[in-house]
Amino acid sequence: MKIIRRKSDLRAVTSAWRRSGETIGVVLTMGALHSGHLSLVGTARDRADRVIVTIFVNPRQFDNPEDLVNYPRTEESDAEKLAPFDVDILYVPNPEEIYPDGFATTITVSGVSGGLCGGTRPGHFDGVATVVTKLLLQTDADFTFFGEKDYQQLQVVRRLATDLDLNTEIVACPTVREEDGLAMSSRNLRLNPEARAAAPLIRRILTSTAVAIKNGTPVPEALATARQELTSVGINDIDYLELRSEPDLVPLEIADRPTRLFIAVWLDGVRLIDNLSITAARFTLLTDGQKSACA
Ligand SMILES: Nc1ncnc2c1ncn2[C@@H]1O[C@H](COP(=O)(O)OP(=O)(O)OP(=O)(O)O)[C@@H](O)[C@H]1O
Numbered sequence: 001m002k003i004i005r006r007k008s009d010l011r012a013v014t015s016a017w018r019r020s021g022e023t024i025g026v027v028l029t030m031g032a033l034h035s036g037h038l039s040l041v042g043t044a045r046d047r048a049d050r051v052i053v054t055i056f057v058n059p060r061q062f063d064n065p066e067d068l069v070n071y072p073r074t075e076e077s078d079a080e081k082l083a084p085f086d087v088d089i090l091y092v093p094n095p096e097e098i099y100p101d102g103f104a105t106t107i108t109v110s111g112v113s114g115g116l117c118g119g120t121r122p123g124h125f126d127g128v129a130t131v132v133t134k135l136l137l138q139t140d141a142d143f144t145f146f147g148e149k150d151y152q153q154l155q156v157v158r159r160l161a162t163d164l165d166l167n168t169e170i171v172a173c174p175t176v177r178e179e180d181g182l183a184m185s186s187r188n189l190r191l192n193p194e195a196r197a198a199a200p201l202i203r204r205i206l207t208s209t210a211v212a213i214k215n216g217t218p219v220p221e222a223l224a225t226a227r228q229e230l231t232s233v234g235i236n237d238i239d240y241l242e243l244r245s246e247p248d249l250v251p252l253e254i255a256d257r258p259t260r261l262f263i264a265v266w267l268d269g270v271r272l273i274d275n276l277s278i279t280a281a282r283f284t285l286l287t288d289g290q291k292s293a294c295a
């Protein structure tokens, strides 16, 4: 595996691959690699002739300066973790390769980036859309692999690739979890033991809420119960807990569209997210009280 830090060096290699007709699969990351990232790399290895992994902690997608400073940077051990996957290139661009002097372009994807993480992290998806576009162009990706853990990000990138004719297939990969159900995330490393012990309850409560909704509990009631359960285990700071309709993630208005339940909470100063697809024949959107008020 070659480590490359300049886009001109990268282009020299990808052009040669292109001339010999090889396909390129790319996994974009911010480093601190774990089994979630590595599952994307394994899928890329199966799908493409050549595999590039990128590591770039993108300052433009951090709405919180402290989060940017505290973000783990572990390039050496990341490279060791990639060794068994036969990755061709680890691209760790110098910052000026992404944001040269005078950089003045921002890509905004509207609609799908509204609300959820886009609502509570202002500017986040502009930063993601801009860097993803640059990295996909620099790597000349035929395929790129995104985790469903960051589901809104996945849908933002799908919209972006379609709208800008990026000519890269976006491949969704399932969320990889710890044995206790917690979605793997680089930020899990920052949880203290007490917060780490509480964190799996996020998934458990999402699951029980989905079951209640499928069984006909009105959505507002099911969400209120979930909030109470989260609070009772000390998870008081809930950024959002919401149902959204696929694929544009609009607020749930039509009761029989494929739907997903989204959550973001703060635990011990760390923001954790998760989501769960809910397929139900029909949702009960109104409580009994609301129904009788409409009648
Ligand atoms: N548990 C996971 N399962 C599957 N894919 C994942 C998982 N965690 C991250 N990914 C994917 O890996 C890619 C890079 O993500 P990123 O580097 O932000 O990792 P992260 O662990 O999500 O870090 P963060 O703490 O910033 O959320 C994204 O496509 C993301 O969805």
Ligand SMILES: CC(C)(CO)[C@@H](O)C(=O)[O-]
Residues within 6 Å of the ligand: 028, 029, 030, 056, 058, 061, 128, 131, 132, 150, 153
């Ligand atoms: C896609 C990404 C690498 C862009 O910085 C980042 O948002 C991430 O790690 O999910």
Ligand code: BAL
Residues within 6 Å of the ligand: 061, 062, 150, 153
């Ligand atoms: N995992 C998405 C990148 C971020 O949280 O900034």
